[in-house]
Amino acid sequence: MRIVVCVKEVLDPDAVNNYVLAGNLKIGDDGKTLEVAAVPRLINGFDEQAIEAALQLRDAGVDCQITAVSIGQDLKGLLKHCAALGANEIVAIDADLNTLDHHVTANILAAYINSIGGADLVLCGRQASDDDQGATPALIGEKLGMPVVPLARALEANDSTLRVTRVTPDGDEIVEGAMPAVVTISNELGDPRFPTAKAKMAARKKKPTNIAAADLGLSADDLAPKTILCQQEVPEIQGNCEFLEGSAEDVAKQLLEKLRADSTI
Amino acid sequence: MDTIPAYNYVILAVLLCAALYSLYLGLQKIWQGIEHGKPYFGEQITRDAIMAKFNRDTFIKRGLLLSRLLKRPASGVAHIIMYIGALLLIFGHATYMLSFIGVPVYEGWFGYLFMKLGRELGGLMLFCGLLFFLIRRLMPPERLTAGDKTRSTFLLGELLMLAIIIAGFTAESFRLGFEPNSNNAEFIGSTFGALLGNWLGEEGAIAGFKAMWWIHALMGCALIALISRGPLSHMLIGPANSALASKRPGINLAPINFDFDDEDDDDDDEDEEEEMTFGATKLSDLNQKNLIDASACLWCGRCHEACPAAQTGKELSPKKVMATCAEYLEQEKFDDASLIDLIGQEAVFNCTTCGACIEQCPVSNNPPEIIMEFRRNFVMDQSEMPETMAAANRNLESREHPFVGTGSNPEDWREGLDVPFFESGETEYLLWIGCSVTFEERAQDIARAMVKILDRAGVSYGILEEARCTGDPAKMMGNEMQFVEIAEANIEDFEEMGVQKVITLCAHCFNSFDRYYPELGAKWETIPHSVLIDQLIKQDKLRLVKNSHQSITFHDPCYLARHNDIVDETRSAISAVGELIEMPRNKKDSFCCGAGGGNYWGGQGGTARVSDVRVQEAFYTGAEKIATSCSFCLLMLTASATKHTEERTVFDIAELVVEAMPEE
Numbered sequence: 001m002r003i004v005v006c007v008k009e010v011l012d013p014d015a016v017n018n019y020v021l022a023g024n025l026k027i028g029d030d031g032k033t034l035e036v037a038a039v040p041r042l043i044n045g046f047d048e049q050a051i052e053a054a055l056q057l058r059d060a061g062v063d064c065q066i067t068a069v070s071i072g073q074d075l076k077g078l079l080k081h082c083a084a085l086g087a088n089e090i091v092a093i094d095a096d097l098n099t100l101d102h103h104v105t106a107n108i109l110a111a112y113i114n115s116i117g118g119a120d121l122v123l124c125g126r127q128a129s130d131d132d133q134g135a136t137p138a139l140i141g142e143k144l145g146m147p148v149v150p151l152a153r154a155l156e157a158n159d160s161t162l163r164v165t166r167v168t169p170d171g172d173e174i175v176e177g178a179m180p181a182v183v184t185i186s187n188e189l190g191d192p193r194f195p196t197a198k199a200k201m202a203a204r205k206k207k208p209t210n211i212a213a214a215d216l217g218l219s220a221d222d223l224a225p226k227t228i229l230c231q232q233e234v235p236e237i238q239g240n241c242e243f244l245e246g247s248a249e250d251v252a253k254q255l256l257e258k259l260r261a262d263s264t265i
Numbered sequence: 266m267d268t269i270p271a272y273n274y275v276i277l278a279v280l281l282c283a284a285l286y287s288l289y290l291g292l293q294k295i296w297q298g299i300e301h302g303k304p305y306f307g308e309q310i311t312r313d314a315i316m317a318k319f320n321r322d323t324f325i326k327r328g329l330l331l332s333r334l335l336k337r338p339a340s341g342v343a344h345i346i347m348y349i350g351a352l353l354l355i356f357g358h359a360t361y362m363l364s365f366i367g368v369p370v371y372e373g374w375f376g377y378l379f380m381k382l383g384r385e386l387g388g389l390m391l392f393c394g395l396l397f398f399l400i401r402r403l404m405p406p407e408r409l410t411a412g413d414k415t416r417s418t419f420l421l422g423e424l425l426m427l428a429i430i431i432a433g434f435t436a437e438s439f440r441l442g443f444e445p446n447s448n449n450a451e452f453i454g455s456t457f458g459a460l461l462g463n464w465l466g467e468e469g470a471i472a473g474f475k476a477m478w479w480i481h482a483l484m485g486c487a488l489i490a491l492i493s494r495g496p497l498s499h500m501l502i503g504p505a506n507s508a509l510a511s512k513r514p515g516i517n518l519a520p521i522n523f524d525f526d527d528e529d530d531d532d533d534d535e536d537e538e539e540e541m542t543f544g545a546t547k548l549s550d551l552n553q554k555n556l557i558d559a560s561a562c563l564w565c566g567r568c569h570e571a572c573p574a575a576q577t578g579k580e581l582s583p584k585k586v587m588a589t590c591a592e593y594l595e596q597e598k599f600d601d602a603s604l605i606d607l608i609g610q611e612a613v614f615n616c617t618t619c620g621a622c623i624e625q626c627p628v629s630n631n632p633p634e635i636i637m638e639f640r641r642n643f644v645m646d647q648s649e650m651p652e653t654m655a656a657a658n659r660n661l662e663s664r665e666h667p668f669v670g671t672g673s674n675p676e677d678w679r680e681g682l683d684v685p686f687f688e689s690g691e692t693e694y695l696l697w698i699g700c701s702v703t704f705e706e707r708a709q710d711i712a713r714a715m716v717k718i719l720d721r722a723g724v725s726y727g728i729l730e731e732a733r734c735t736g737d738p739a740k741m742m743g744n745e746m747q748f749v750e751i752a753e754a755n756i757e758d759f760e761e762m763g764v765q766k767v768i769t770l771c772a773h774c775f776n777s778f779d780r781y782y783p784e785l786g787a788k789w790e791t792i793p794h795s796v797l798i799d800q801l802i803k804q805d806k807l808r809l810v811k812n813s814h815q816s817i818t819f820h821d822p823c824y825l826a827r828h829n830d831i832v833d834e835t836r837s838a839i840s841a842v843g844e845l846i847e848m849p850r851n852k853k854d855s856f857c858c859g860a861g862g863g864n865y866w867g868g869q870g871g872t873a874r875v876s877d878v879r880v881q882e883a884f885y886t887g888a889e890k891i892a893t894s895c896s897f898c899l900l901m902l903t904a905s906a907t908k909h910t911e912e913r914t915v916f917d918i919a920e921l922v923v924e925a926m927p928e929e
């Protein structure tokens with residue numbers, strides 16, 4: 001069984017938040033590019049959990065080949081981390097990041113998956129922590145003609161059937177269906193594993209397969225973004241801090257009233 | 266002396282040789298066990314290899330003068346009494362042999378002092394010491410039973426020794442019963458001898474003497490034969506282990522080589538990787554010195570009493586770790602990987618690597634070096650560690666610092682300050698900020714204070730443009746691989762920048778740079794900020810106004826005091842700003858803050874916090890302020906102190922020095 005996990009490199013969300021809180025996050029003159037030289041770049045947290053989901057299937061005895069694929073430049077560190085976690089194959093697709101919207105991303109990933117003869121299971125994080133759109137997995141499903149199961153927290157697979165535990169606001173929902181399928185993984189899956197030193201050493205030697213987006217047989221139209229980022233703004237952070245005074249009972253009562261008045265509860 | 270015909274001595278000499286051979290065989294068996302460990306003396310054990318590890322200082326102090334034992338006065342004195350007693354007896358018995366070739370050893374002052382009085386007192390001392398230990402065996406202090414491990418076979422050896430001494434005195438009494446001696450050197454024998462002589466008459470006394478002489482001699486041979494076959498072996502292995510103690514105090518972790526030549530044949534490489542394990546799961550993964558430690562361990566529990574984890578009710582007891590290894594060694598379970606599980610993950614991660622146990626051990630054992638090998642295995646081989654430590658490790662990998670969800674940016678600490686960057690060839694010192702000072706708000710004050718001090722003293726210094734970590738948290742959490750990656754990157758960049766002197770603000774940064782970086786090729790010199798401050802004060806580059814009414818107690822960071830012998834410089838700096846009041850546990854016997862070994866990010870809760878205990882101890886001194894000279898200690902103690910008072914009571918040395926700097 002072939003599992004393809006799509007991973008994205010994002011700006012460290014914690015660092016970005018800190019920059020915002022400290023008023024240090026700046027946007028360039030074009031009004032849309034963040035000045036973020038000092039912010040570390042990491043694997044998108046949900047995507048790391050998607051790899052973990054694939055590894056959990058392998059741990060459960062599913063005989064599978066796990067491929068981690070990412071789009072961008074200089075993805076060595078990211079992909080080696082995927083290899084250390086347990087991906088059998090790591091693939092870097094070179095494309096111009098400025099032209100990547102979710103349509104183009106999905107076109108490239110779908111074309112790549114087709115180029116390797118398809119996949120039984122495509123796993124993605126539920127969304128990327130930078131743009132938070134969560135649209136790419138659904139589009140991949142559409143391009144590949146596969147069903148899409150969003151927000152999974154557990155997977156079980158046997159032969160050609162997939163059983164997915166989905167997270168909903170009201171509790172779990174379990175769905176079942178035939179593979180191939182696209183599944184998006186939610187954070188409820190749990191913490192990804194910490195790679196062993198042996199795996200990390202083996203990963204150092206693993207060379208990524210490098211592919212150019214242009215070589216995937218996509219038309220110019222397929223590679224042209226349908227949405228374009230025009231402007232980004234740094235949110236203004238306002239902190240209102242009010243101290244309630246009185247006995248514990250009083251404070252609790254006042255707090256309750258205030259929360260009710262704000263329709264918070 | 267002619268009462269015992271010569272052939273008796275011949276038989277005894279044969280028996281003695283047999284006993285000595287048994288002693289040798291016993292030691293050989295112990296060594297055969299130790300040999301299962303990884304080579305410690307190099308591939309071949311040569312005289313040079315052993316001499317290279319020989320530590321004369323610790324051998325004399327701890328091995329021959331029993332200095333460590335005296336840290337516990339009662340058992341220390343009992344040991345010293347027995348030790349001197351035994352030396353007198355061995356000397357007396359050995360010298361007696363000279364009489365066979367006609368040397369009159371019993372004559373004159375020598376005979377009086379050594380052969381009679383010396384042996385009499387030696388026997389008495391041994392008797393008193395043994396009585397102390399036997400009584401204590403009946404009412405053991407907690408440390409002897411702590412960790413559910415009690416060494417039971419001591420009793421046999423002690424009873425045998427007691428019987429030998431009683432037999433010796435009885436034989437002497439019989440002899441003096443028929444051969445009364447006018448001088449009072451053999452006062453015990455004379456007293457009982459007079460009674461026995463009267464009671465049994467000369468012939469009875471002679472028969473009694475012959476019988477007791479043999480009983481005493483046979484039991485003596487039995488003791489010698491048994492020394493290396495039970496806990497009494499500590500008489501030999503203890504001093505031997507002290508002779509092999511690391512020359513550098515504290516924890517010295519062996520480096521691991523992660524570099525494998527890429528050009529190697531791929532197949533070979535894969536084989537190598539298949540067998541590759543990191544750290545230890547079983548005895549044969551530990552090195553020979555670790556196993557000598559386990560052999561030397563007497564389960565006395567001094568380490569347990571000093572251990573901050575054990576003393577706050579956590580799973581770890583260094584004594585239990587050592588005793589468990591010793592049991593496996595005894596049972597020849599060299600390749601039994603159940604050892605790591607028996608010791609347990611929780612215990613392994615409880616260790617704060619403070620080194621208090623190392624400082625207490627009378628036989629120079631180093632439990633953390635063993636614990637860390639198990640930790641390395643959990644982290645690097647099994648990917649198992651407490652969740653909070655896993656998060657810190659993950660952060661180290663992705664962000665190159667261990668702080669999860671920090672509220673600070675790398676440049677926050679120097680906001681509004683004009684701090685120079687290090688310039689190649691221009692700047693003398695690199696002021697290394699380190700992770701905790703960069704990312705933890707309270708610790709940022711240390712860097713701000715240090716910058717003021719360096720400016721005032723006119724020191725040429727500069728900082729790095731970006732925030733960095735030495736990798737100590739990774740290393741001490743068992744993630745050696747991450748440490749090596751971080752360290753190699755730092756070394757490469759420092760070399761490119763031409764860094765020759767580095768000031769550290771954190772004891773862990775100092776220890777990393779000074780102890781472990783040189784192994785990876787670093788050539789610069791590192792100085793802890795507290796030591797530099799002391800130098801600047803002594804060189805009169807820093808004028809301070811001492812406030813004699815301000816009482817300050819000083820918490821020694823483990824990684825400065827115990828691990829690196831830095832105790833005087835910090836005190837001298839404190840004394841320049843106020844009155845130093847010592848806590849009961851100070852200097853190299855200090856009590857940890859609880860942060861080391863990655864435990865700043867550890868802690869499952871449910872037990873007392875190490876830092877709470879330490880802050881309580883500091884408060885009891887009545888001092889107004891608690892000073893320290895490590896950012897992690899500062900953060901831990903501050904967190905505990907704020908439970909008692911909202912006022913700021915914990916300070917770094919640099920902060921106190923800035924307060925004492927007169928306005929310009």
